[in-house]
Amino acid sequence: MSEQLDLQISAFLDGALSAEEAQTLELRSRSESTIAARIDGMRRANTLARDYFEAELNEPVPLALARAIEGSANNRQRVPVIEDTRDGDRSRRSRYLFAIRSIAASLALVVAGAAGGYIAASWPQPAIVAQSDWLSDIADYHRVYAAEERHLVEVAANEQPHLEKWLTKVVGVPVKAPDLTAQGLTFEGGRLLVAAAKPVAQLMYRHSDGSVVALCIVMAADQAFGDFAETSIGASRLVSWKENGASYAVVGDLADTTLTGIAKAAAPLV
Numbered sequence: 696m697s698e699q700l701d702l703q704i705s706a707f708l709d710g711a712l713s714a715e716e717a718q719t720l721e722l723r724s725r726s727e728s729t730i731a732a733r734i735d736g737m738r739r740a741n742t743l744a745r746d747y748f749e750a751e752l753n754e755p756v757p758l759a760l761a762r763a764i765e766g767s768a769n770n771r772q773r774v775p776v777i778e779d780t781r782d783g784d785r786s787r788r789s790r791y792l793f794a795i796r797s798i799a800a801s802l803a804l805v806v807a808g809a810a811g812g813y814i815a816a817s818w819p820q821p822a823i824v825a826q827s828d829w830l831s832d833i834a835d836y837h838r839v840y841a842a843e844e845r846h847l848v849e850v851a852a853n854e855q856p857h858l859e860k861w862l863t864k865v866v867g868v869p870v871k872a873p874d875l876t877a878q879g880l881t882f883e884g885g886r887l888l889v890a891a892a893k894p895v896a897q898l899m900y901r902h903s904d905g906s907v908v909a910l911c912i913v914m915a916a917d918q919a920f921g922d923f924a925e926t927s928i929g930a931s932r933l934v935s936w937k938e939n940g941a942s943y944a945v946v947g948d949l950a951d952t953t954l955t956g957i958a959k960a961a962a963p964l965v
Contacts, residue, residue: 700730700733701733701737703716703720704720704730704733704734704737705737707720707734708734708737708738828890828891829890829891829893829895829913829942829944830926830928830933830935830944831928832888832889832890832891832895833888833890833895833897833909833911833933833944833946834928834929834931834933834946835929836888836890836897836909837907837909837931837946837947838929838930838931840886840897840899840907840909841906841907841909841947841948847883847884847899847907848883848884848885848886848899849884849885849886849887850884850885850886851883851884852872852882852883852884854884855872855882855884858872858884858885859871859872861887862885862887862896862912865887865894865896866887866894866895866896866912866913866914867894867914868912868913868914868915868939868940868941869941869965870896870898870912870965871964871965872885872898872910873910873960873961873964873965874964875900875957875960875961877960878956878957878960879902879903879904880900880901880902880903880908880957881900881901882898882899882900883899883900883901883907884898884899885897885898885899886899888911890911890913893913893914894913895911895912895913896911896912896913897909897910897911898910898911898912902947902949904949906947906948906949907947908945908946908947908949908954908957909945909946909947910943910944910945910961910965911943911944911945911946912941912942912943912965913941913942914940914941914942915937915940915941915942917940920937920938921935921936921937921938921942922936923935923936923955923958923959923962924936925951925954925955930948931946931947931948932946932947932948932949932950932951932954933945933946933954934951934954934955934957934958935958936958936962938962941965943958943961943962943965945957945958945961
């Protein structure tokens with residue numbers, strides 16, 4: 696089954712198709728059993744992933760789980776962008792919803808294996824992640840999510856205690872959203888990412904100029920301190936540092952000096 700059709704199914708499940716497109720897909724599913732089965736499978740994967748993460752909120756989540764999910768997802772090529780001249784935002788959003796659903800389907804396989812006696816403790820530990828690898832992934836994510844409005848975050852700022860508790864358990868290091876109002880930033884909420892095969896907390900802020908700035912946190916390979924380092928990846932600027940067993944990065948489209956000031960203000964608060 697083509698990836699283009701999978702993208703269409705993903706958009707259908709999210710209600711992102713036009714009425715005409717949705718009706719056409721529904722008619723095809725009635726006459727083509729493979730399409731009907733794919734729609735049903737992706738719908739069940741969504742439900743399984745949601746229920747699984749809700750049940751796991753109060754349990755420690757091994758880092759190896761995120762590695763297993765990411766490893767499965769990486770067996771596929773990056774999902775190609777399907778240009779839709781009628782609605783470019785809908786096309787872009789469908790691409791990433793499909794990627795998320797692919798990871799959900801991979802998670803379903805992981806959970807099924809665990810139910811059959813596959814013990815998470817026997818999984819190999821994640822390899823040491825090169826600093827540049829996770830920063831490249833963070834820059835890619837930022838270009839996608841910073842353009843969103845309604846879907847800027849997965850968990851909104853009004854659920855900050857829940858968000859911090861959840862991300863702390865999954866990422867494996869303390870996650871706290873610092874108050875950066877003095878730097879002209881308003882906390883919007885956050886989400887979980889996977890970068891270089893490791894779970895990453897992404898905390899999103901809106902700058903007074905309207906742009907989006909993200910503070911990202913991942914478990915570090917060692918306890919060594921790393922001073923503030925400025926770098927550019929594509930159109931994104933990043934300032935990264937490391938301390939207390941975690942690596943941090945502030946990413947945005949602001950000037951390097953502004954981002955460094957934000958990073959230095961955030962460091963004592965995280």
